[in-house]
Amino acid sequence: MSREAELRADLVRLGALLYQRGLAHGSAGNLSVRLDDGSLLVTPTNSCLGMLRPDQISRVSPAGKLLDGDPPSKEAFFHLAVYEERPKAGAVVHLHSTYSVALSCLCHDCAEDVLPPLTAYYAMRVGRLPLIDYYRPGDRALAEAVRAQARNHRAMLLANHGPIVSAASLEQAIHAYEELEETAKIFFILGDRPAAPLDARRVAELETAFPS
Numbered sequence: 318m319s320r321e322a323e324l325r326a327d328l329v330r331l332g333a334l335l336y337q338r339g340l341a342h343g344s345a346g347n348l349s350v351r352l353d354d355g356s357l358l359v360t361p362t363n364s365c366l367g368m369l370r371p372d373q374i375s376r377v378s379p380a381g382k383l384l385d386g387d388p389p390s391k392e393a394f395f396h397l398a399v400y401e402e403r404p405k406a407g408a409v410v411h412l413h414s415t416y417s418v419a420l421s422c423l424c425h426d427c428a429e430d431v432l433p434p435l436t437a438y439y440a441m442r443v444g445r446l447p448l449i450d451y452y453r454p455g456d457r458a459l460a461e462a463v464r465a466q467a468r469n470h471r472a473m474l475l476a477n478h479g480p481i482v483s484a485a486s487l488e489q490a491i492h493a494y495e496e497l498e499e500t501a502k503i504f505f506i507l508g509d510r511p512a513a514p515l516d517a518r519r520v521a522e523l524e525t526a527f528p529s
């Protein structure tokens with residue numbers, strides 16, 4: 318099987334897994350992977366991640382032009398912006414999972430980082446989580462706002478919308494996404510009780526022991 322055929326199969330298999338686990342619903346969310354020639358495989362617009370077909374998946378050029386497959390996600394431009402800013406990124410995951418979206422609807426005092434490092438795995442897989450102002454889905458201005466944060470962050474949260482997470486591979490991006498969703502859930506379970514997130518020294522120790 319070619320590398321591209323393998324990646325198409327991964328998008329179908331892992332999209333179905335996200336849907337079955339309740340992390341994706343309806344036709345919300347989109348996934349992409351970067352091919353060796355710089356083009357992207359991205360899920361088609363208005364598609365259900367639980368019911369993708371390999372031949373339907375869109376392939377777009379680095380400039381965002383459809384090369385083959387169905388019309389791409391309306392968010393293909395923010396996927397492209399993440400890849401442009403993060404040369405080591407091989408996959409981008411954007412979903413509307415419940416706890417992360419709930420977090421994106423709260424008022425936040427400091428938009429630079431909206432979820433504390435409650436656990437080591439959150440700090441290792443996600444790190445800081447900046448909040449990006451609300452934009453209409455598909456707005457090209459959203460892609461530029463994403464670009465500005467992607468330079469220094471592998472994950473970010475779109476206000477009143479949901480997270481974007483990138484990593485070297487699709488599996489790694491999904492692992493990081495799940496860590497974010499579970500940590501958001503823990504954040505709401507803790508509620509108003511005083512929590513003790515990891516301090517800066519412990520986070521720095523993790524960054525040294527497990528560089529991303």
Ligand SMILES: O=C(CO)COP(=O)(O)O
Pocket residue numbers: 344345346347360361362363364389390391392411454455
């Ligand atoms: O999550 C989405 C918009 O933000 C879904 O859009 P698409 O169906 O165009 O991928």
Ligand SMILES: [Zn+2]
Pocket residue numbers: 345346411412413454478479
């Ligand atoms: Zn979305």
